[in-house]
Amino acid sequence: MKAFDRKLPPVLARLHCLPFDSEEGEGIDFEPYEQFESAKETTGWLRAWTGNEAVEGGEFRIFGQDGTGGYAAFWLVREGKPLPEQPIVFFGSEGELGVVARDLSDYLWLLAGGIGPYEAVANEVKAGSGKKNTAFTDFAMKHAPEAKKSPSAVVRAARKEFPDFEKTIRALCR
Template sequence: MTLTDDRQFPAALAAAMAVPIDYADGDGIDFEPYEAFLSAEDTTDWFRAWTGNNELDGDAFRVFGQDGTGGYAAFWLVRPGLPTAEQPVVFLGSEGETAVVARDLGDFLWLLADGCGPYEAAAPYGAEWTSRPDDALTAVAERFAPDARRPAGAVIELAAEEFPDFEDTVMDLCR
């Protein structure tokens, strides 16, 4: 697969990341967006440290934010030839958590609009979670992905169904 080293945010992601994310003293979204993708070098350093495998690089990921513990949210460039916005969004937690949290950027926008971030989406399935719609993030989702509207639970479920082997794929890379 040929990957580009395009580190520019898609317009929809830039718009969403410009909206202040409400942590709400632990009851909101635990997500700290970046202003740009992590550099290729920093992504490789992180992925090698995360997996314990110095033979890897981070070319398959575009990291765009983190939770409070340092877990990363990223696009996983697994769909050959498609732009970043059409790649799945994953969470790789500081304690080894892994999950595909959205099938693409449109779904990710609706995840955020429903008050759910990557960390919350990667929580053990079935964990208690309450919808907390955010008007500003909903406006971004309506602008950039009007046909993808769905609640966070549906976004998470569809992502898990499409990529059921993500955790095994990543764990096979670990040393």
């Protein structure tokens, strides 16, 4: 297992300074991290999640979790591209699994629409779902104005680009 830089990309680090408030089930259920999980912790978690002692966690950078312990992570599948250009995925504590955003810019707009990683995977994201969040909208407008789209469009685009993510991960499970 190869160690990696645990420092978050600057935009993600600034995003994690904003208040994530689940608003008693009506907001975003997310606990952001100040740095990525270590390579050792990531591999240990992926082995536990899949039940497969042979897997390594090197293609994931975990940057936060929901209240039940499900993880949000960058999935490093775009060779040679920086972290902010990698897709964001979610592994739920009860087996929920999915790609939630094509990249960090789209992720910002998912949050702006009041949808977090868990909500994007556990619920059907329809037009108008989610409670808009002014702080996250302002942040997205500042850091990714060119990527502006609805949460449903974010999730749809991610699933269209990475249709085999869930099948790929489930194939690792024992």
